[in-house]
Amino acid sequence: MLLVSLPVALVLGCLMSWAVFRLQMQRMSFHDQIHRGMRAGEFHMEYQPIQGIGSDRCEGIEALMRWERPGVGAISPEVFIAAAEAEGAIVPLTRHALRLIERDLPLMGLPPGFHLSVNVAAEHLLRADFPADIEAFAQQVAPNAPHLVLELTERSLVENSGIVQQHIRTLRAAGLSVAIDDFGAGYCSLSYLQQFPVDYLKIDKVFIDAITDADQDSPILELILALASRLGLSVVAEGVSAQTQLDYLRQRGVGYVQGFLVSPPLRAAEFAHWYRVKGHRPLA
8 A cells, every 4th residue: 555655645746846836937937928018018008987976077097007918818907916916026017007107198188187096006105215106207297287196905004004104195295195995805994094194995896796776775885985974085986887886876975986887997099089078978
C-alpha cells in the first residue's frame, strides 16, 4: 500500500508545484500585459451619466476604465483592477486613466461646474504624492471647468485613517468633493462618516436590485438614507435599471441616480451626443 501511495503523492506534489508555478507566471504576465496595454493604447475611458432626480437633468458623470485587448476582447474591470492592485500596478494605471480623461474632456462639451467623478484606489490614496497627482490633474482639466469628485471605497477610509483624513482635507480645501463608493457592501464605516469630511454616499447596487415595489419596506436602505440625511450628505443610487426603483428613490428624497435606466457607460464622443439629445430630459 505504501508503494502505491508514494507515486500518487509524488504526482500530486508535482501537480501542485506546477499549479503554483503557472499561477505565478500568470500573475507576472498580467502585470506585464497591463503595462504593455497602457503603452499600446489598449485602455480607454467610458463615462456613465448621473441624473439629478430633482433637477431632471444629467448633472455629472463617473469615469470608468475599460480594456480592449487585440485578439482577446474586453477584459472585465473587476479582473484587471484586482490584478493591478495585487501586482502593484494600480497607481500607474490610475495615472494613465487621468491622462485619458484629460484627453477626452475637450470632446465632451461639458458645462462649467459639471460633476466629474474619478475612482481612487486605496493604495494611491495612501501615497504621499497623491494630493499632488490630483492637484496636477485638476489643473490640466481646469479649462473645461468640471467639478471634481473623488470616489473612495469604504476600505480606503478604514486603513491608515490619519493619512486619509489629511489627504481628503487637503483636496477638499482645494475645492474637490469626496464620495464613498459602493456604500454598505464592504467594510462597515458608519463610525467613520462623522470623522471624514465627505460629501456623497453612493449606495451599492445590491440594495437597489432588491427594490421591486415603490412602496416596499427596505429597513437597511431606509436607515442608510436617514443617516445620510442626518449627516447632510447627498445620496447617489447606483445600478438603477427600472422605473420602480426610480419611483422608490424619488419618494424617499434621493438626490441622484446612476444606472442603465439613465444610460450605460459611453465613450467620450457618444456621451457628447447623448448629452445634447437626452441630457436635459426627465427620466419619467
